[in-house]
Amino acid sequence: MLFLAAAAMAAPDIVLVLADDLDLESTRHLSRITEMVARPGVTFENAFVSLSLCCPSRSTILTGLYAHNTGVMSNHPPTGGFVAFQKCESRTIATALDAAGYATGMFGKYLNGYPLQGDRRHVPPGWDTWVVPAGGEPYNEYNYTLNVNGRLEKHGEEPADYLTDVLAGQVESFLRGAGKNPAFAYVSPYAPHSPSTAAPRHAGTVPHLSAPRSPNFDEADTGDKPADIRSRDKMKERELASIDRQYRARVGSMYAVEDLVARVIAVQQARDRLAETWLIFTSDNGFHLGSHRLGKGKETPYEEDLRVPLLVRGPGVRPGTVVSALVLNTDLAPTLAAMAGIPPMGDLDGRSWLGWLSGSAPAAWRDAFLIERARQPDQEPEARPRKPAKPAYSGIRTLTHKFVDYDTGEHELYDLVADPYELQNLAGTGRAEEAALAARLAKLRACKGQGCVAAENPSPPGAAGH
DSSP, rough: OOOOOOOOOSSOEEEEESSOOOOOOGHHHHHHHHIIIIITTTEEEEEEOSSSSHHHHHHHHSSSHHHHHHHHHBSTOOOOOOOGGGGTTTSSHHHHHHHOOOEEEEEEEEOTSOTTOOOOOOOOTTOOOEEEOOOOOGGGTTTEEEEEEEEEEEEEESSGOOOHHHHHHHHHHHHHHTSSOOOEEOOOOOTSSSOOOGGGGTSSSOOOOOOOOOOOOOOOOOTSSHHHHTTTOOOOOHHHHHHHHHHHHHHHHHHOOOOOHHHHHHHHHTTTTTGGEEEEEEEESOHHHHHOOOOEESSSSSHHHOOOOEEEEEEEEOOOOOOOOOOEGGHHHHHHHHHOOOHHHHHHHHOOEEEEEEHHSSSOOOEEEEEEEOOOOOOOOOOOOOOOOOOOOEEEEESEEEEEETTTEEEEEEEEEEEETOSSSTTTTTOHHHHHHHHHHHHTOOOOHHHHHEEEEEOOOHHHTO
């Protein structure tokens, strides 16, 4: 069990480092992150996102609300993007911490579609320091324009312009400048998102890595899967080679993020504030590379896309501990508020997991959560034909099972204890769990606030699907 020192500071510093598209499996190659955060802190082994896509997940992180309650269900209008999030900007974890006296800073990727054309200097409420790309090619790590507190700053393609390093320097300056005020830094590098550009010092450092060949990699028999999966052929050699190249690039690009974390720790040590600092490392969503014959991507309800790393170090945390509770991206905002000692921002869908670190685990905790995705055509340049719209779905994932209901009328049901790689779809085979999970999903689909908390909490003893 974990505990916090009784004398833990009432207003600690908080640093959230959010990787972009980092799958859980890849973190085994990030030994320095393990040494710097997991070993002196805690690993949440069952951390998930509800909708595996950048903008919806980031909107959830900022608000503590499921995507169906933020209204951000995709990366682009009409069902998402920054345009859809604007109505939420006045009530985020940043506005709450800012009102409580925190110095607040945002560094890196904000939301897809930011900024709007004609408003490149926009700084949302709640942020005292704002260092966010507002143009150019930030995903490439070079040739981008930063909005630095309303001033546009162009960067080129010199080694000193490498974006992750620029962000690290900005975070250092922010923390040093906080003085005696508690600080909240939301640090959001673009790695390992495609094209996964490594820093020059890390180029070619992992020449022999291959994507893991898990049991569901290029799945042998997809006859029980939905039509979108069944229609996919076994991958060709060139596709397998491309996946391996992407895997190497993704891992290599994360080494600069490890350097960023090291710089945060060093500056907090220099300020004599490390013992009073919460440092959280996670990702906005997972990522698949070859599982179930899928190439490279996210947005599916499969484990590779929903699972994310979540490592935390902070005041009084017992080193090297593992927490197995189901935690979700809806929980980050209420947890950050709890770390700061302030109330959550209203009736949130998530809940604070700080109790799991204090030796006072909640009497009731979720054993299920909602999975959701809206139907929207892929965004392609107008000169190209659009790809068919991907199916929408809603689903429920419990400690032991997963049930997914597609808008095509198809279903998936997996026993995750017996079949963790989701190879055998049990939907339609008469399993009692299917009806029980479908009934529970109906309560989660449109839940709000405490209604979500109640729907996620364990069913009465003996209920199926648990």
